[in-house]
Amino acid sequence: MRFPNYIMIQTVSGCNASCKFCPYPYIREHIPFCKMDNNTFRKIIDECSHHKNIKVIMPYLMNEPLLDRNLPEKIGYIKAKVPWAKVHILTNGSLLDKEFAHSLIKSGIDWIGFSFHGIYPQTIEEVMGVDYHVTLNNILNFIETAKMSRKDVSEYIMITFLQHSGLSSTEKEDTFKFWKERGITRISFYNSPISRAGNVPVLPGVRNEKISGCNSIWTEEMIHILADGSVVLCCMDWRKEMVLGNVEKSSIEEIWNSELFRDTWKQIRGENPPSRNLICLRCECAKTQPDTLENKILLILPPPWGYETPPVGLGVISEVLEEKGYEIEVLDLNILLYSRVTSEHKYYWRMDQSLRWKEPDFLNSLRMKYPYIFRELEERLKQDRSKIVGFSIPTNCMYPMVKWAVDILKSQYPQRFIIVGGASVSIEEQREELLANTKDKIDVVVIGEGESAIINLVENIFRNNTINYIPNVLILRDGNKILSKTDSIFCLDEFPFPKFKKFPLHLYSVQESLAVEWSRGCIGKCKFCDFRVVTNFYKKKSPDRIVEELEYYVRNLNKKHFSVVDSSVNGDVKWLERICEELIRRNLKIQLTGLAIPKSDTSLRLLKKMKKAGFYRLEYGVESGADKILKAMGKYFNSQEASRVLQDTKKVGIKNVVYFIVGYPGEEEEDFRETLEFIRANKEHIDMVKSVNPLYLMAGSELYSQRKKYNINLPQDNPDVYWYIEDKNTFNLRMERVKKVQDLLKELGIPYTTEATALPEGVNRRRGRKKREVDIVLVTTPPWGINNPPVGLAYLASYLRKHRYHPQVFDFNIQFYHSGKEEFQHLWHVENKNFWKDKTWFNLLKKIFQKEIEESVEKILETQSPIIGFSVVDPKENLTIEFIKRIKEKDKRRKIILGGPACLTPHSR
Secondary structure, eight states: OOOOSEEEEOSBOOOSOOOTTSSHHHHGGGSOOOBOOHHHHHHHHHHHTTOTTOOEEEOOSSSOGGGOTTHHHHHHHHHHHOTTSEEEEEEOSTTOOHHHHHHHHHHTOOEEEEEOOOSSHHHHHHHTOSOHHHHHHHHHHHHHHHHHTTOOHHHHEEEEEEOOTTOOHHHHHHHHHHHHHTTOOEEEEESOOOOTTTTOTTSOOOOOSOOOOBOSTTTTTEEEEOTTSEEESSTTOTTOOSEEEETTTSOHHHHHTSHHHHHHHHHHTTSSOOOTTOGGGGOTTBOOSOOOOEEEEEEEEOSSSOOSSOOHHHHHHHHHHHHTTOEEEEEEHHHHHHTTSOGGGGGGGSGGGGGGGGSTTHHHHHHHHOHHHHHHHHHHHHHOOEEEEEEEOSSGGGHHHHHHHHHHHHHHOTTSEEEEESTGGGSHHHHHHHHHHHTTOOOEEEOSOOHHHHHHHHHHHHTTOOOTTOTTEEEEETTEEEEOOOOOOSOGGGSOOOOOTTSOGGGSSOTTEEEEOOEESOSOOOTTOOGGGTOSSOEEOOHHHHHHHHHHHHHHHOOOEEEEOSSOTTSSHHHHHHHHHHHHHHTOOOEEEEEEOOOTTOOHHHHHHHHHHTEEEEEEEEEOSOHHHHHHHTOSOOHHHHHHHHHHHHHTTOEEEEEEEEOOTTOOHHHHHHHHHHHHHTTTTOSEEEEEEEOOOOTTSHHHHTTTTTTOBOOSSSHHHHOBBTTTBOHHHHHHHHHHHHHHHHHHTOOBOSTTOOOOTTOOTTTOOOSOOOSEEEEEOSSSOSSSOOHHHHHHHHHHHHTTOOEEEEEHHHHHHTSSOGGGGGGGSGGGTHHHHSHHHHHHHHHHTHHHHHHHHHHHHHTTOSEEEEEOOTTOHHHHHHHHHHHHHHOTTOEEEEESGGGSSTTTO
């Protein structure tokens, strides 16, 4: 049985304002005062508690909700019974005194909107009929109270106002400015009032001869319940003209699925002739023409993906289609979402967090944290009328977001074409996973390189021609799959390079940088890699074309730094040398970085030219220091050649970033020791190790397809991570080796990062153990003394050990102090402690120590300890709170204990 996703409840009728553009002043005599019976309210919420699909419950409807002085208790009941639903209200604020403000915030309300239609006293009092100073002071006091309660007012509070006859253009601008200066960024402005289906007689009405649906948000998703229990059609039905049932007599489910409800919506959608009293016939929100799709293309990149620069793949496809004259739009959902989440959740976009996006509950939890963002994105998708929607899907971590978007797009227009492409769907095993979850809603899969295929598809779809037999295309129709032959592109120069005109360039985090593609495919034949699923052979753009592209970006987009996203920049060294010579000749003064292979023909002479051309960093996939393993992997170099290339690269002034893989099939302890010796021998030449990964078994690789040959066994859960070869090569063994490499890097002082290591949630990255070995973690955060260990925690730890518990102590105070940020060590001086207490300064400190905070929280969670104790001394409160919030975000099961002087008084507690 269907059930509404959104619930509006009028707990009390009436309003204390008299807004000139609202129906209430004109029909108040027809609306007797009514307060919803408490038993009726609880009956509604109790029924909602059985339906997980509910997204939002709004205890307001055609009223001023604060007339109900028991509203905080009712919101508390909603949050207790339906904790997954967001709760918000819209109020004029005139009744929101300080006591009520505290009660509302304590109730658990997720956000509150204020209708305040201007900023000048005369405007407010004439147009709204409320006391300007009382109302404005109430709103401002609420903002300050919310801040004191540690609410992010930029998300917690919304201001809404509309263009009315009393609002001048100057006042409109002053209104925006006034609220933005007070930290309010959610400002909803409407261009004009409407008659609300003819209920505002001073505004022009409409008369629709026929209707074909509704333009209102949440159409067919929201139920509207009045104080007397009546269910009306929508928020335009002020006179109760379309009563569909009563919750005092029937359940919501019964009303929502009743014949009357279904018949009414058939009239609204234009499937049945409308009855004469259907209010949609005089409503401005009615659709008067049936929707038709337009010959447009919407291109989408879902999260998670990189946020530093615009995506190259989608950039190429968009440019190819634009050059052919097609009308396209680009919707980079990845950057739109990343740019709007708060700083504490941006780490979700790190590579080591990518598998989190595949977890069943992760997307739902993100939608609950940011309902307004997802609502806006959902509205954007619902309003799109493109005949073709194409998804770029480079990784299967995107699949839950793809399904979310596809469901919305197909629910609006089932006849539109959904096309997916990218490296992930080019791998059969990963593709089948997506198709199984999207249930026939995807029409076409582009396999491998997409430029020629997308042009042929678009041309034939727009002409209503058959799309069978287009190379690189898999057609999904009526449960059948029609796969055409696969083909490769031979000349990359024949396609235009991306100019990113349709991308929101201002949102990407590294403004001077751009990712560029010089070649495609790989000269290598590494048996663990899936790179060849996109193209079977290595091909390159011409040097002139590459430099022309770079020059365009320098001159037109003001870019100075370029990351080459190829499998290797030195696949063809003569070609690379010609590129460098042309860059030197044109003197573009740019910086370049890219992946490279430490092979024998990478000469000192070439590296000198690369340095002069602008290369400042090269990232080498060395992978192992054992020649036996390098040969088994299919590498084109040995350890001696790799050492020489690293030495020469360092000699010319280019930084070396290195990758290692441990646990390749056949790697014995002696082979692993050779890798450790390789690192020791080359410690002077390695600037950073970007990843030390346990070998992942990639679908599409030779290792995966021939796993029986290697005696590889696959468990049911996360087989790419937990594969094993008897007891000789297990995940735990691989993680132990990862830890040994990391310990050696620490000993040698070589920086390394774990951000390129993606493991399932809950796996201990340092030891690979799933068993808990710690009973309680004891934590102290900055700032505190740096001359001695924290004696209080030392006593506690000794006491716990005496009683046979296993504590682990984390002195993050001293770790932060020695984190390499020497210019900030003065913050540990006692006279500077208030910097940690002041909210404004602390927000700045959070940004400075963002990496340290994230890593510290990760270390705590890795212990698997069920109990975490914090020693809290003034002025550690803010940072302790930040730690607790992040821990609970990631694992609500952990129990938090607080102790120390800062917990002694009620206020500090």
